[in-house]
Amino acid sequence: MNNSNDNIASDDNELSEIDVSRLSLHQTKLPIILPVINLHRDPQVLIFDLENLKTLRNEYGILGVLIGTLSQYPQQNFFLSIPLRLFVWEVIWLVENNIGVLLDQVNYRKEKLLLQNSKGLKSSNTISLNKDGSVNDTSSTSPNFIITKNTDEIENNDQDLLHKHQINIQDYINAYLSNNPQMNGSKFIRNYHNYKYFKELKYFVSPGLKFGGDFVLYPSDPLRFHSHSVVKLNSINLNDIVVGGRLSTGVKKNFVVIEDKDSDDKVDDDISIDKLFTSSSQTVFSIEWAGFG
Amino acid sequence: MSIESDKVNSTTKDDITEHSLSEQVKLNLVHYNLWTNVIIHDTTPSPSSSVISGISPTSKQLEWIVPKSFTNKDITIPEIETWFVQITTINTKRPSKLIIAIVNDDSTVVYYNIHDGLVKPKQN
């Protein structure tokens, strides 16, 4: 981890302590499966497993975005449900820290289905629900509800098969880059380093376009805490300062600008994983309206 | 928005403009925002930006101000870093924040705090 950044007043910022013990502790556990769908055309990591979702949020501060309809209340957009869509920096960070492994979902599941069919395994999709909506486990009652499960629950730990369909991080990044022309190799590395900088200060990081920036930073889980900052990555101009400063101050945030210290302006199309996973140092400033003028 | 910037050698004109920019901000601080002890510091050899210090009527604190003209919108993060370094040469200590004064061609001056590093927003 890098702590070479001399701009950070780390003495009064408790967030800057990095909990290394927690990361190493995890290595004894099995890595979290990060299923990739549409690998070649639009690679996306979607989490369907509730336990994984909990671990990501509780232990690693990975928020992702819930994009599924909450079936109990399917006509509103405040509260959404599984799947959880991770954004690219979250994915890279999880892989770099050996917390997650990427899986070619469609091919893995197809092969698994064949195996299950050959064994004659098939899960039931009817259950018995009580009037209050809770599941009735007593076998005496006959099923009254037909359901779709979030994920497959049979034989979820076929390690050989998982291993066979694991995706190399380089392949994932290459697919991502070839499908996202606004991103290039060097920009990808810079932006990830900037993400990692906030992540290592234990901020909870969300995408920030709604607030006019690249990221929104929360001091902890946004379920309980207001966001502190809107972050603009890399290049800025005076307009950004005027607009960003005004905007964030109005909603009790500040506007943070950040740049990779040793970034070069070269536009690389390829990515070296070594360079991506190397430590970096950042120049950071926090901007707010001065309150006069 | 990048328009023509093939600058001809016109340092003298830039110097005048730079100086008047500081004067403009000083005037605004003293007679519009009612600051006291406002001083323009010459930061030769770098003509890119001069630095102003003064005492704010609300906080009664010594503040550092860097004027910028809104006519040229370009600014970089390393440039902000050099301002902090410049102030350090005048003040012996690196300040925890400075104020950027952005001067528009209609004489409006807008001020933004730039804190060194990542800080929490004001809580109120």
Place this chain on the structure above:
Amino acid sequence: MAKFHKKHLNKIYGYPIPITTTSEAYGVSLPEVYPHNPISWLFFAYKLIQYNLSLTVPQSEIKFIEVELDQSSMFKVDQTDDVLRLWRRGFFGKGILSRSEPTWKERTINRLNLNSEGEGGSNLLMEDVTVKRREGRQKYKDERSKIQALELLQRKGEILSNDDLKLLDEYRENMAKLKNPNIRSNGDGDNDEEYIREEDEVLIDEDTNQLISNLEFLQLQSIEVFFLKFGLNVIKITHNQLKLSTRDLFLQCCQLQSSSTVIKPNNQFIFEYVVYHHYRSLGWCVRSGIKFGSDMLLYKRGPPFSHAEHAVMIIPNDESESESSQYDWFELASRARVIGTVKKNFVLTFVDYPHDIEDVNEIWSQVTDEDDDKEILSQFFKLYKITEILYRRWSPSRTRD
């Protein structure tokens, strides 16, 4: 109440443009024309001929507003009647020490409880007060400088001894006591009093208790100046005591944005001017939008009447460039948000420009006089074209029905 207010405003700011109409000067008007009534046509023609023969064009008798382009590239107007004319008729310019209309002088006289011009010296009682105050202020200044010396040490990070700290407290106490004679209280004893800053002292004539000089002037943006010169021809502009022609001014304005001597058609000043002229010619009051992260604000009448309704962002339409624009989503999203929170409409004003002109100076290839310059510039501006697109955040929960 509101109605009265509006009437009052209408009286002061009755005309949206600093040109005097014949109707205003002579109280005459042209008769109505009814398309299906030929007599009304004849009557109209008769009146028009009559007025043209008997009346002098009022604008020809009005002196030009004097604008100075100073060393630091600021456009200054400082004669009071010129300032008033520009502000009240179209809200041009901005007082450099005010939010909009120059009011620094009045504000300062009020703040420092000074005599306004003409009432000063004759008041003996006032003079007494002045003498007393002067003595008190000297004491106050002495204490203050002691405090400031110690505070400076403190700020420089030098640790003060306990004695120093005690001394500092003592001085501060003294000063607190002394504060009273230094305050210029308002006559009615209300509480927004302020002690005199050193910075203010130099402004006051101790004998008359009057403001020595007005530090404020009206500053015009380059687009405003050029509109007043090229569009309305109501100003006389000087630079280094020399009169600037329309062409000189145009070149000066273009070079404010780019010090290059080659002026290209995508010069930022030209873009801004073309857009400014467009909205002014549609009767909008156009002012800078820097505070809301936009290039211009459009007011239906002007700041005293109502808030601006539209915030304009100028976008050069660079079709020669690649298909994708120079703007990223964040730039637009953040502006839209700022503009949205102040309840204004976000207008993207695209400007097409002539790509086949290398250097704008070419348009003056033959020597021409002032009048021709204006005609040539008009032809040049006609090569630009404006397209407006509205940018709006769509919130589906609000438009369901």
Place this chain on the structure above:
Amino acid sequence: MTKKELHLQDEIDDDESNINKNDIENNYDIEDETPDWKILTRSLGSANNSNNTNGTSGIPKRGDKDFEPDNTDIQTSTLQESREAMYDAISGVRGHHLKQKLLSIWIEDEEDGGYSIIPFMKGNYFRDIGKAYPNRRYKNCIRLNPIETVYLVERGSMIIYLGDEKFTNYLKDEEEGEFNIEEELVPVDLELLYSLAFINERYTIDKYQVYSYLKRHGYLILEVDPKKQQPPQWKRLEQYESSKGQSRSIISWGWDWKKWIQSFWRPFPPTHSLHYLTTHYFKVIDIFKSLRLIPTYQIYDSLRKTINTTTTTTSTTLDDYKISFNVWKPGSQFSKSNPSQLPDYQIVVVNTDKVKFPTLKVIQRLVNTIEYRFPFEQPSQIPTPPVIKKNDKMISKRQLKYDQRQKSNQSKLNTAQLNNIEYLKKRDNLLKYGKTSKQSNRNVVIGVINNGIINLINLIENEFSLTSESVIDELTQLHKEKSDIHGIVYNGDK
């Protein structure tokens, strides 16, 4: 369960309309905030409590949250509660009562990756969803595209099985006997369905997110086939204009004559530097007219042949900007069997990592691909569906009094004044929304996805000069004297 569901729905709707009333133009969007999931259970609780009917407990409040962690037990436990509430809610089962059972079968397909079919259609989801799928086995069978399929399965309204070769043959009537779907096929879980449904560029997660977001808001949506070519709008416009060109000049002849008289007295062109010193101006508005100089785009300029034909078609940016969905408001009369009603919104979905903000050219061409009727193509009478005001009784007494006062004030005004008020209102609407009625509007919505978060932007064609024919006709009806100067906002009598 359905009752509770409905109740919550009502509450949320009310909350939204409350926000509406308070600050209509305000940009604050409740959906920007991360909601506190405890509200969900609280709302559920209040649904049982008949005293609480105003639904205030359902508003996610900003003030409920803390500034930063302070390591207190109470803060840790409240966070734990909120997380538990969230995990509880999202662990709820997706499904429906056996009595309403709706089955579908996923069929893999080379071209679009796949689709699903519903052999026995029931329920009221199909006003906009699905297309007829004629086959030998099932009479009322319909076919859903991947996005529609995932949407229905995810909300628990439909169960899906994985079709196999045997089933495909059965559909083609090549197999004998009956086929028991539930017995013979494997049920598909959501995870598997996503990986089957999204495997190409046409059906992406980004598009699905925009689709399901709008569906949850109750909008009706049809996918626009990317291969379908829109009929060229500019041809229709050209025909119309050539037929109308002559009659127009006759109407304005009288005014031209007046201008001619005036110009006779102008020794110099209006841009001449001596111009205001030598010419009489009687009205301020004439000064503004004389200042007109900069050419402006009129609404239909983007339809001129040049814009549409001079472009290279190989551009990738243009491929990225293609309308994906036609969208109708929840209350509209639309149904897929009667698609004559134009969509309320036409949406293109883009990703911030894939494309930049569009250039003017891209916007213009995008607008030219929308389904659109010119004002001259409108049916003479547009049937407007009766507006059912849900909250009629909610109108406060104060509002009623205000309305009455407005009415009585208006009755005191003469028709000319009323016309003028109406005129100004129309003109301001044109400037602010680019339209006076829904029909005359040319606009697109861009669904911008930034790392999984949706931002919706409406780009609307507009012109401040108000010189295009369509608006002139509309405005001149109300204010004849202003026929050529609608764009001049100065409205004084000087």
